[in-house]
Amino acid sequence: MRNIKKIIPLNRVEGDLRIQVEIEDGIVRDAYSVGTMYRGIENLMRGRAPMDSLVITPRICGICTTAHLNAAAKALDMAYSADVPDNGQRVRNITLMVEQLQNDIRHAVLLFMPDLIHPCYANEPLFAEAFSRYQVLKGDTALQTVKETKKLLEIISILGGQWPHSAFMVPGGVVSVPMASDIIHCRNILRNFRKWYEDRVLGCPLSQWRQIESWDALLVWLDQSPAYRDSDLGFFIRYGLDLGLDTLGRGHDTFISYGGPDVPNRHRVRPVKGDHLRSAPAFYSPEGLIPLDPDKISEDIACSYFEDDPSIRHPFDGQTIPGDPDTGGKKYSWAKAPRYDGRPAETGALADMLVADQPLFVEQVRSKGANVLIRELARLVRPINLLLAIDRWLAEMTECKSLFFHDYTKAVSARSYGLVPAPRGALGHWVTIENGAIANYQVITPTAWNASPRDSMGIRGPWEEAIVGTEIRDPDHPVEVEQIVRSFDPCLVCTVHALKVR
Amino acid sequence: MAKTLYWIQGGSCGGDTWSLFNADTPDLTELFDFLGLELLWHQSLSSLSSDALDALNRDILEGRQPLDILCLEGSVIHGPKGSGKYDMLPAGPKKNLIRALAEKARYVMAVGTCASFGGIGADSDVMASGLQFTKWEMGGLMGQDFRSSGGYPVINMPGCPCHCEVVVGTLSAIAANMPVELGHYNTPVNWYSVMVHQGCTRNEYHEYRIEEKKFGERGCLFFYMGCHGPLVPGPCNKVLWNRRSSKTRVGVPCFGCTRPDFPQQYPFFETRNIEGIPIELPDGVSRAHYMAYKGMAAAAAPKRLIQRKTGI
Numbered sequence: 001m002r003n004i005k006k007i008i009p010l011n012r013v014e015g016d017l018r019i020q021v022e023i024e025d026g027i028v029r030d031a032y033s034v035g036t037m038y039r040g041i042e043n044l045m046r047g048r049a050p051m052d053s054l055v056i057t058p059r060i061c062g063i064c065t066t067a068h069l070n071a072a073a074k075a076l077d078m079a080y081s082a083d084v085p086d087n088g089q090r091v092r093n094i095t096l097m098v099e100q101l102q103n104d105i106r107h108a109v110l111l112f113m114p115d116l117i118h119p120c121y122a123n124e125p126l127f128a129e130a131f132s133r134y135q136v137l138k139g140d141t142a143l144q145t146v147k148e149t150k151k152l153l154e155i156i157s158i159l160g161g162q163w164p165h166s167a168f169m170v171p172g173g174v175v176s177v178p179m180a181s182d183i184i185h186c187r188n189i190l191r192n193f194r195k196w197y198e199d200r201v202l203g204c205p206l207s208q209w210r211q212i213e214s215w216d217a218l219l220v221w222l223d224q225s226p227a228y229r230d231s232d233l234g235f236f237i238r239y240g241l242d243l244g245l246d247t248l249g250r251g252h253d254t255f256i257s258y259g260g261p262d263v264p265n266r267h268r269v270r271p272v273k274g275d276h277l278r279s280a281p282a283f284y285s286p287e288g289l290i291p292l293d294p295d296k297i298s299e300d301i302a303c304s305y306f307e308d309d310p311s312i313r314h315p316f317d318g319q320t321i322p323g324d325p326d327t328g329g330k331k332y333s334w335a336k337a338p339r340y341d342g343r344p345a346e347t348g349a350l351a352d353m354l355v356a357d358q359p360l361f362v363e364q365v366r367s368k369g370a371n372v373l374i375r376e377l378a379r380l381v382r383p384i385n386l387l388l389a390i391d392r393w394l395a396e397m398t399e400c401k402s403l404f405f406h407d408y409t410k411a412v413s414a415r416s417y418g419l420v421p422a423p424r425g426a427l428g429h430w431v432t433i434e435n436g437a438i439a440n441y442q443v444i445t446p447t448a449w450n451a452s453p454r455d456s457m458g459i460r461g462p463w464e465e466a467i468v469g470t471e472i473r474d475p476d477h478p479v480e481v482e483q484i485v486r487s488f489d490p491c492l493v494c495t496v497h498a499l500k501v502r
Numbered sequence: 503m504a505k506t507l508y509w510i511q512g513g514s515c516g517g518d519t520w521s522l523f524n525a526d527t528p529d530l531t532e533l534f535d536f537l538g539l540e541l542l543w544h545q546s547l548s549s550l551s552s553d554a555l556d557a558l559n560r561d562i563l564e565g566r567q568p569l570d571i572l573c574l575e576g577s578v579i580h581g582p583k584g585s586g587k588y589d590m591l592p593a594g595p596k597k598n599l600i601r602a603l604a605e606k607a608r609y610v611m612a613v614g615t616c617a618s619f620g621g622i623g624a625d626s627d628v629m630a631s632g633l634q635f636t637k638w639e640m641g642g643l644m645g646q647d648f649r650s651s652g653g654y655p656v657i658n659m660p661g662c663p664c665h666c667e668v669v670v671g672t673l674s675a676i677a678a679n680m681p682v683e684l685g686h687y688n689t690p691v692n693w694y695s696v697m698v699h700q701g702c703t704r705n706e707y708h709e710y711r712i713e714e715k716k717f718g719e720r721g722c723l724f725f726y727m728g729c730h731g732p733l734v735p736g737p738c739n740k741v742l743w744n745r746r747s748s749k750t751r752v753g754v755p756c757f758g759c760t761r762p763d764f765p766q767q768y769p770f771f772e773t774r775n776i777e778g779i780p781i782e783l784p785d786g787v788s789r790a791h792y793m794a795y796k797g798m799a800a801a802a803a804p805k806r807l808i809q810r811k812t813g814i
Contacts, residue, residue, distance in 0.1 A: 007592065037579070038588040039513055040628040049769035055757050056765055059622050059662060062517025114549055136549050137531050146531050150524055154746045161752040162743030164517045165663055168754045175717045175753040179813065322627070325587055405718040
C-alpha cells in the first residue's frame with residue numbers, strides 16, 4: 001500500500017490554484033481545493049457611491065469583465081427601479097454573449113487542450129495530431145484561436161468602447177448609441193467568426209448540429225463525413241474517448257444555472273428546446289429541475305479563512321472578514337462555500353445545457369453522470385446558441401427605433417441583486433445601499449461555486465468531489481486531477497472575497 | 503542570443519494578459535519570435551510542471567539562468583500588516599519572490615496600474631503596492647533608489663488594463679537595445695505624453711462646450727459625467743482599443759485609470775465642479791481664462807453641434 005499526499009499547483013488557469021490530494025493505492029481518497037490569495041475587493045466597495053460598482057467590480061476578472069459589469073448594472077436596475085429599453089437590453093446581451101463566445105473557445109483550445117498533449121500520452125495513436133493542433137502558442141488551432149477570438153472582441157469595443165474593462169452598462173441600459181454602420185460592422189465581424197467556427201471547430205453548419213439529440217446520433221454524425229471527424233469537435237470526441245475522459249470527474253451531479261440573459265420585450269429569439277438563452281434560472285439534480293429561488297443561495301465559511309458567526313449566511317447579510325490563515329483547524333481556503341438550499345452545485349456550460357433540457361446532455365448526465373468529456377463538449381457547442389441569438393439581436397437593433405437608455409431616480413436605500421449567466425456559469429452580485437452609499441457588497445462567482453471548499457457539514461465542493469475516487473496512473477504526474485479541475489473552466493482570480501487560489 | 507522574459511502575476515485580474523491577446527502585428531503568437539525573446543514563464547501560456555518552475559526559479563535566483571526582462575502583472579500584496587499572508591506561495595509570501603526576481607532582472611516592467619501603483623487594493627487591508635510606487639509616493643516594493651542592472655528604475659506602464667501596444671512597443675525597444683525614454687512616474691513618454699482626450703471623436707463637443715448631462719445624450723463627458731480624458735495621460739484615443747474604438751468615443755467617461763490614485767476615492771460618473779466648472783482642470787490651465795474661454799465657446803457653438811447632427 002502506498003499512501004501519498006500531494007500538492008498540485010495548476011497553471012493555465014486565471015489566477016493560481018492548488019489542489020491537495022491524498023492518494024492511496026493509486027486512487028484519490030480525498031481532495032482539498034485551496035485558495036491562497038485574498039484581494040479584498042468586496043470590502044473596498046463599502047462606503048463608495050453605488051455607481052462605482054460599475055467601474056470596480058469588472059476589475060475582479062480580466063476575462064469575465066463584461067459579465068461582472070452586467071451583474072453590477074442589473075443590481076442597480078433593481079435598486080433604482082430602472083427600466084431597460086429594448087436596444088439597451090440588446091447591447092447588454094450581445095456584449096455579454098460575445099464575451100462568453102471568446103471564453104468558450106479560448107478556454108477549450110488554449111487552456112484545456114494542452115493537458116491532452118502531456119508526454120504521458122505520447123503513445124496514444126492520436127497524440128501527434130493533438131500536438132500539432134494544440135501545442136501552446138504554436139498548434140494550428142491554437143494560432144487560429146488567438147487570431148479569431150481577438151477579432152470577435154471588436155464587437156464589444158464598437159458597442160462598449162473596449163475589452164477588457166469598460167463600464168458602458170449603467171442602470172437603465174447602456175451609454176452608447178451605436179449607429180447603423182456600427183451594427184453592420186458588428187454583424188460582419190460575427191459572420192467572419194461564425195464561418196471560422198463552423199468550418200474549423202464544428203465541422204458543419206450550426207443548424208445541423210442542433211439536430212443531434214443523443215449520443216448514438218452523435219456517433220452517427222461523426223462517421224458521416226471527414227469534415228465532421230476532423231473538426232476540432234470531432235477530433236476532441238475521438239481523442240477524448242481514447243483517453244477515457246468520459247469516465248473521469250463525476251461529481252455531486254447537482255447543477256446551478258442562471259439560464260439566459262434578460263430578453264428585450266419585443267424580439268424574435270424564440271425558445272428552442274436545448275437553447276439555454278431562453279431558459280429560466282434553475283437548480284438541476286437527478287431528481288429533476290427546480291426553478292431557482294434566490295433566497296436559498298447561501299455562503300458557508302466553516303472551512304474558509306474568514307470569521308463570522310453564524311458561519312452560513314445569505315449573501316445580502318454576508319460579511320467578508322479575513323482571518324489568520326495560520327490559525328489552522330478545519331479552515332483551508334480563501335474561497336467561501338456557496339450552497340443552494342444547503343447543497344453544493346456545479347455551474348458552467350454543462351449546467352446551462354441541463355436546465356435548457358438539451359436532450360444529448362440530459363441523456364449523458366442521467367446515464368453516466370457529469371464527466372470531463374461532457375463538460376468540455378458542452379462548452380464547445382454552447383457557441384451555437386450564442387451565435388444565432390447575437391446575430392438576431394444585432395439585426396433587430398437596425399430594424400427598430402428603441403432607445404438605449406431610460407433615465408431613473410436614484411434610491412437612497414435599497415437591497416438588490418443581479419444574477420447573470422457569465423462565461424463560467426452562475427454569477428451574482430448582491431448590494432445593500434444605505435444613505436446613498438454602498439453598505440455591503442457580496443459577489444458569488446461561478447468559480448466560487450465550482451472551487452468551493454467543504455461546508456459546515458463537511459460536504460465537499462463540486463470539483464473536490466469530482467476528484468475523489470479517481471484512479472491515478474502515475475502519482476508523480478497526476479494529470480487526471482488537472483484535467484478534472486480544468487473541465488470546470490477554473491477562473492481563480494474571480495473567486496473573490498476576493499480570492500485567488502494557488 | 504535571445505533575451506529571456508519572465509511574466510509573474512501578483513494581485514491581478516489577468517486583464518493585462520487578456521489585453522495583450524488583443525495585440526496585432528505581431529500578435530501574441532508571433533511576438534516572442536519577432537522580438538527574439540525566450541519566454542521562460544507565463545502563468546497562462548506556459549506548460550512547465552510545478553517542479554520545473556521551482557527549478558527555473560532556483561536557477562534564476564542562484565545566477566545559473568540569466569533573466570533579462572521581468573514583467574509583473576497585478577499588485578504586490580503586503581497585507582495583513584505587512585506579512586504578505588494574503589498572497590502565499592508554498593515557500594512564503596509571493597512578494598518575496600517578486601523582489602528576488604526583480605533584483606536579478608536587467609529590466610523590470612510594471613504592466614498595468616496595479617503593478618505600477620498598487621491600484622485595486624491599495625486603499626484596503628490587502629495593502630497593495632506597486633513595484634516602485636504606492637499610489638503617488640515613490641517606494642513601493644523595491645524602494646525609490648532601485649535601479650535594475652540595465653540601469654533603469656521600474657518601467658511603469660499603467661492602465662487598467664495596460665494597452666497591448668504599450669507592452670509590445672516597450673518590449674520591442676528593449677529587445678532591440680533601444681533606449682526607453684521615461685517621463686512622469688517613470689512611464690515611457692511615447693505613450694504617456696499624450697492625454698486620453700487627444701483623438702477623442704467628441705473633441706468638437708468639448709471645444710464648444712456641448713455637454714452630456716444624461717447618458718446617451720452624446721456630448722462632451724468632461725463637465726458633468728466625470729470624464730478624466732483631459733486630465734490624465736494615456737494612448738486610448740491615439741491607438742484605440744481592439745483596433746476599433748475607445749470608452750470616451752462611445753460615451754463612457756474616462757476613469758483616469760492610468761493615474762497613480764486609480765481607483766480614485768471620489769465617485770465615478772460625476773464631475774466634481776463649482777457652478778459647472780470642473781474643480782480639476784487640465785494641468786497648467788489658468789482657471790479664469792479657462793472659464794472665459796468656455797463661456798465664449800459655448801456662445802459660439804454651431805447649431806449642427808447643438809442639435810447633435812454629427813454622427814458621433
